Amino acid sequence: MTEFELIERFFTRSTSRALVGNGDDAAVIAPLPGYAFVVTTDAMIEGRHFLPTLDPVKLGRRLVQVNLSDLAAMGAAPKFAMLSLTLPRLDEHWIARFAEGLWEALDEYDIQLVGGNTTRGALSLSMTAIGEVPVIDGRAHALLRSGANIDDELWVSGALGDAGWALGCMTGAIDAQATREQIAKYESPSARVSLGFELRDIATSCIDISDGLLAEAGHLARASNVAIDIEFTHIPTSIRDWLSTATYREHAKRCLLATGDAYELLFTAPRSAHDVVAALLRSEGLDGASIGRVREYATSGLVRERVQVLDSTGRIIDFDSKGWDHFA
Amino acid sequence: MTEFELIERFFTRSTSRALVGNGDDAAVIAPLPGYAFVVTTDAMIEGRHFLPTLDPVKLGRRLVQVNLSDLAAMGAAPKFAMLSLTLPRLDEHWIARFAEGLWEALDEYDIQLVGGNTTRGALSLSMTAIGEVPVIDGRAHALLRSGANIDDELWVSGALGDAGWALGCMTGAIDAQATREQIAKYESPSARVSLGFELRDIATSCIDISDGLLAEAGHLARASNVAIDIEFTHIPTSIRDWLSTATYREHAKRCLLATGDAYELLFTAPRSAHDVVAALLRSEGLDGASIGRVREYATSGLVRERVQVLDSTGRIIDFDSKGWDHFA
Numbered sequence: 001m002t003e004f005e006l007i008e009r010f011f012t013r014s015t016s017r018a019l020v021g022n023g024d025d026a027a028v029i030a031p032l033p034g035y036a037f038v039v040t041t042d043a044m045i046e047g048r049h050f051l052p053t054l055d056p057v058k059l060g061r062r063l064v065q066v067n068l069s070d071l072a073a074m075g076a077a078p079k080f081a082m083l084s085l086t087l088p089r090l091d092e093h094w095i096a097r098f099a100e101g102l103w104e105a106l107d108e109y110d111i112q113l114v115g116g117n118t119t120r121g122a123l124s125l126s127m128t129a130i131g132e133v134p135v136i137d138g139r140a141h142a143l144l145r146s147g148a149n150i151d152d153e154l155w156v157s158g159a160l161g162d163a164g165w166a167l168g169c170m171t172g173a174i175d176a177q178a179t180r181e182q183i184a185k186y187e188s189p190s191a192r193v194s195l196g197f198e199l200r201d202i203a204t205s206c207i208d209i210s211d212g213l214l215a216e217a218g219h220l221a222r223a224s225n226v227a228i229d230i231e232f233t234h235i236p237t238s239i240r241d242w243l244s245t246a247t248y249r250e251h252a253k254r255c256l257l258a259t260g261d262a263y264e265l266l267f268t269a270p271r272s273a274h275d276v277v278a279a280l281l282r283s284e285g286l287d288g289a290s291i292g293r294v295r296e297y298a299t300s301g302l303v304r305e306r307v308q309v310l311d312s313t314g315r316i317i318d319f320d321s322k323g324w325d326h327f328a
Numbered sequence: 329m330t331e332f333e334l335i336e337r338f339f340t341r342s343t344s345r346a347l348v349g350n351g352d353d354a355a356v357i358a359p360l361p362g363y364a365f366v367v368t369t370d371a372m373i374e375g376r377h378f379l380p381t382l383d384p385v386k387l388g389r390r391l392v393q394v395n396l397s398d399l400a401a402m403g404a405a406p407k408f409a410m411l412s413l414t415l416p417r418l419d420e421h422w423i424a425r426f427a428e429g430l431w432e433a434l435d436e437y438d439i440q441l442v443g444g445n446t447t448r449g450a451l452s453l454s455m456t457a458i459g460e461v462p463v464i465d466g467r468a469h470a471l472l473r474s475g476a477n478i479d480d481e482l483w484v485s486g487a488l489g490d491a492g493w494a495l496g497c498m499t500g501a502i503d504a505q506a507t508r509e510q511i512a513k514y515e516s517p518s519a520r521v522s523l524g525f526e527l528r529d530i531a532t533s534c535i536d537i538s539d540g541l542l543a544e545a546g547h548l549a550r551a552s553n554v555a556i557d558i559e560f561t562h563i564p565t566s567i568r569d570w571l572s573t574a575t576y577r578e579h580a581k582r583c584l585l586a587t588g589d590a591y592e593l594l595f596t597a598p599r600s601a602h603d604v605v606a607a608l609l610r611s612e613g614l615d616g617a618s619i620g621r622v623r624e625y626a627t628s629g630l631v632r633e634r635v636q637v638l639d640s641t642g643r644i645i646d647f648d649s650k651g652w653d654h655f656a
Contacts, residue, residue, distance in 0.1 A: 025535060074352070117369060128367075146352075
């Protein structure tokens, strides 16, 4: 099998909405009238973003979901994707399984794969995902990081810490067991695409949690020029029991606040929209929750942190790590 | 320096044409009214697509040019880019120099960098480049691979073999010297952006030569369902003298016909447009030439090759390699 046969066989399908689809030097695509494109790109490196033991079907699915998570955070409807594959060898069985997972996730949202490239090297996968949002009066009707207002509620769309906990157990970083659900949360994340879409008319700011709650809350706070208080006990998680054990407390805390891979949405909305947001989360089948509030950012005085985590008595929980820095 | 500081410092600039630019979960961009986007993505892996000794300034420039070459082959005007960087470490000096070359090439075409990602791993660079073409009567006014007509002339926009020859000398694959011009052709290719733009109203099909003349001519021939004859002695090259030496003949032939990295355009045009194309090449300062012609593809009979290379007496030159397959 040559490189060209591989692309032809596993990664080429007709692309009804593209003006020029797969198989030329580039694809030609246009948003629907009155819409703009939302474009994001994300890479996954073996050993860095996924374990070498990960089932290639799950890997294909995950590559799509991780990219869709960024579109979800913008409130965009996914439309097109480009795939960049670096493979150590042409293993037909592996590629077939990877393609199976990839198409499963693409088909779920009716996304058309319009191009990409293949090369040889250490296993790494990169995708560019393209979605659409309406343009109203010259402005993109999208969820941004920058719209949070003082006194807004902070929400998360689902449980945090589960994926990080599962990863710790799987790599042996901690000597504990992960449940099947926690492992699934790590291996097979689901982008909150339809939630993001619905939040366009409700939320004031939004980001997806790929790098840990504190880091992402910090991004929201800086972009909106506000500060954020997070109530530790309100964060939905399946690892809460571990927090009360002496051995696992610190690790569990880190999973909740600083590990990535959750791919939940973190967003702010007016307090007046509380019931609407709660009903929306229920209708989406998500166990999200209100976990904090937006306050003014004090540029002077003692409290100059953008993000604070409070315990049930209102005391600030000391926590150093600012989340995932790929080079830290 | 953290990952976020790195992105902020070296890869973030204001993006006047984007509805949402750098710094959110994704960028929001729209083509001008009456236009569509042309989207391509290309990866470069150290040791595979460039030598570890390559100056990072040239590497930054090269990443842009290699992607623009695909846009040029579509006749698109470059507008936006996304960058995906995988780095073994945060080497500030290296990154500063890479960014210098990158911006130099982006600024040459007024391209806005609207997003990307950074991660840690073996050095690899990936870019998604986005250009524009007009849409006329619902169809993209772009150069495709599929429009070649019987009796069209085949043109190349500049010298072939130079880059491959330089690479062979630099890696020690052959014991010979490359000129400074040949090395520059390999290290600092120039995408034929303005030529591609002008060819939209003249050429019937077009592709860029990233993988070798024979392979690319084969793509054109298959997409247009024609066959192509190439006249070996007409191919512009600076390595012709080596073709008459016993020691270097075979290697030089391979450089001319099968090595990549030339990033010239290969295109077909009606014979009636000969003088117009020749004048266009001259006005662009390019030493391109007419190197063959399009003929009917015989589905029966003896000659079933899509692409034939003929010597000055019209005899078929036997040549096995079909160009660059990353996994061959």
